[in-house]
Amino acid sequence: MREDLVRMRRHLHAHPEASFAEHATAAFVIEQLRAVGVELRDGVAGTGIVALVRGEAASSDHCFALRADLDALPIQEQGDRPYVSRNAGWMHACGHDAHTAMVLGAARLLRDLRAQWSGKVLLVFQPGEERIPGGASLMLKAGALDDPRPTGIIGQHVTPELGTGTIGFHEGPFMASSDELFITVIGRGGHAARPDALIDPIGIAAHLLLALREEFTGMHPDADKLLAFGRVIADGATNVVPDEVHIAGTLRAFDEEVREKVHRWLPERAQAIARVHGGDCRVEVRKGYPVLVNDPGLSRRMRAVASELLGPGGVIDVDRRMGSEDFAFYTHAMPGCFMRLGTGNTTKGISTGLHTATFDIDEDALPIGCAMLTAGALSELAE
Secondary structure: HHHHHHHHHHHHHOOOOOOOOOHHHHHHHHHHHHHHEEEEEEOOOOOOEEEEOOOOOOOOEEEEEEEEEEEOOOOOOOOOOOOOOOOOOOEOOOOOHHHHHHHHHHHHHHHHOOHHHHOOEEEEEEEEOOOOOOHHHHHOOOOOOOOOOOOOEEEEEEEEEEEOOEEEOOEEEOEEEEEEEEEEEEOOOOOOOHHOOOOOOHHHHHHHHHHHHHHHOOOOOOEEEEEEEEEEEOEEEOEEEEEEEEEEEEEEEOOOHHHHHHHHHHHHHHHHHHHOOOEEEEEEEEEOEEEEEEEEHHHHHHHHHHHHHHOHHEEOOOEEEEOOOOOOHHHHHHOOOEEEEEEEEEEHHHHHOOOOOOOOOOHHHHHHHHHHHHHHHHHHOOO
């Protein structure tokens, strides 16, 4: 199936689309699923698709799910590969094209092997993984995984740090929660030569940033967490102090209780710091993705499947990551296992990181990922 997997992946790679606007991508997925002859429902949570493959070996209501994501990133691709992005400013720099191709491949394998297994496999093609509120949350709200209800779900993420021929596993909390922070520091602007008439929001913002980082570090010292600010806008001039400073950042945590405590602490503390210096502030916390928790039992069973496919040397222990993934929503609704599929190959010059303009994968990994998804589902149904 390698040729078909490469064909599908390259088509998707050449036609990336924005989160929640994956219309051509969804149309391509529907076309491929109909060619295989499986049941499907489209238009779920916008551009999402749910397909169902039924085994015929015996009657069974047991259902298991596989997940793919459809959206791309706002990155201008660099390079001269024949499948380079044709949509200016957009690129599959996170491997969702590969994820989708591999689940499409699994649909075909499962359909071809249907006489040998019983139960049902639900194929979830979701929109908007890259953008809050996350397509996974919307698929769940739309009831995409309610009828039939899977007993578990697995997904994969391409990983250039791991070599082709390997799959990485981690039990328990694996990827951090992710929330967006927006702080507006309010002062009184004016001419820089009249400090007596000002309440300087830039000075307040400087105190605020340093104090929040220091105090946050001291909170729950045993918990892995992160508070970082990536944008500070003070739209004044060399001699003009603005009225406001706008700050944006991110909050990450591996513990939902810690996360919720910070949500309550941050607005109160930020406002208190601003008022001590004569100003004020507004804080908005946009709740994003929860902690991704890999079910220990399901993860161990998937490790066994991977070992059978690749040999013990193909199974890698990976550390948890401060990055986030909306697959996390599924893991809070049912047992889930999110795996890291090795797609790096330094011999071929394929090692660029995710979310970069030169990102690519070793396409020899596509059959491995497709086989892992298929074998994982069949193993769970056999259980």
